[in-house]
Amino acid sequence: MKAAYGSLRHKHSEYMHWAKTQSRARFNLATSGVAPFPLRELQVNLGELEINGDNSYGYPPLQQAIAAHCGVDPECVVEAAGTSMANHLAMAAIIEPGDEVLIEYPAYGPILDVARYLEANVKRFRRTEENGWAIDPAEVRRCITPKTRLIVITNLHNPTSALTPETVLPEIGDMARSSGALVLVDEVYLDAVYENTPRTSFHLGPEFVVTSSLTKVYGVSGLRCGWILAQPDLAWKMRRLNDLYSATAVYPGELLSVAAFQHLDLLRQRARRILEADRKILRDFLAQQSAISAVWTEWGTTSFLRLVRGDADAFLERLRCEFETSAVPGRFFEMPGHFRIGMGVNTEMFTEGLKRIGHALS
Secondary structure, eight states, X not given: OOOTTOOOTTSSOHHHHXXXXXXXXXXXXXXXXXXXXXXXXSOOOGGGOOSOOOOSSSOHHHHHHHHHHHTSOGGGEEEEEHHHHHHHHHHHHHOOTTOEEEEEESOOHHHHHHHHHTTOEEEEEEOOGGGTTOOOHHHHHHHOOTTEEXXXXXXXXXXXXXXXXXXXXXXXXXXXXXXXXXXXXEOTTGGGOXXXXXXXXXXXXXXXXXXXXXXXXXSOGGXXXXXXXXXXXXXXXXXHHGGGTOSXXXXXXXHHHHHHHHTHHHHHHHHHHHHHXXXXXXXXXXXXXXXEEEOOOSSOSEEEEEESSSOHHHHHHHHHHHHOXXXXXXXXXXXXXXXXXXXXXXXXXXXHHHHHHHHHHO
């Protein structure tokens, strides 16, 4: 008998299910963002918090804080519940069923899941390990067609943390413009570039739509403070689409998000200290290992490692069961021979987790 609720095909995320049910371990390297920032250090007066407040299509102080952070007009800002919801709203507002969407490979699983849920005709362009996981404009040009309506990339790339420089992005924009397409850039990790931080690609032209949040780099993921940057007409379409998902945002979360923006440097520098310590430890670890390899990146909270020999899924299962250490299987990024590890949470835990990976390898 066919279930009344229909098939689950394209209506769930295997990665998110794994993350919620199987990722935790005593030495958890399956993280994607930095350590939680303690509320007591946020320098906010909790006596001023309210449960309810006025918010029809965005809380003005938060809209203004996001706009100031990104250097855009507040009319271009759409609030969203984290980057995942921002990506969903953005894609749903831009594409129709059957539209061609060109997405990087490898890709963050939930981005693909959303495109398929929206019944897009998903095409791919490759990033290669041999090329440092960089975007090759010639590869995009080879794959784009007159039917392409949206090009989707992550910058920093998830899972590898490869940075796409501003010299490359305008080429992608030119290709999109020639096909009547838009470029969606998920920039949730971009602020983990601590020196000469690139400006948001939204400034490169009207064909760019950007998603981001405070969830990965700033340690306040529980606030679900995400946003979309889009041209005003498209931004309004996204706000109206969000009517289907929520009446209003969580008002205490909006108030605390405004407080977070007032102290972003404090949040960012705290995370940077942990990340830089972890990155040095990782570099030393990789230099001593022959059983795994990785493209070295200077920034980001994650690193994508390749198991030189053997079955990566079996290795990760043994790592978790016998060594109490978890990492994200590469199959969730369409690269089953790889696995992703996270930095920036706790340097002592990270150090011990790497040691246990070394023991498991030997």
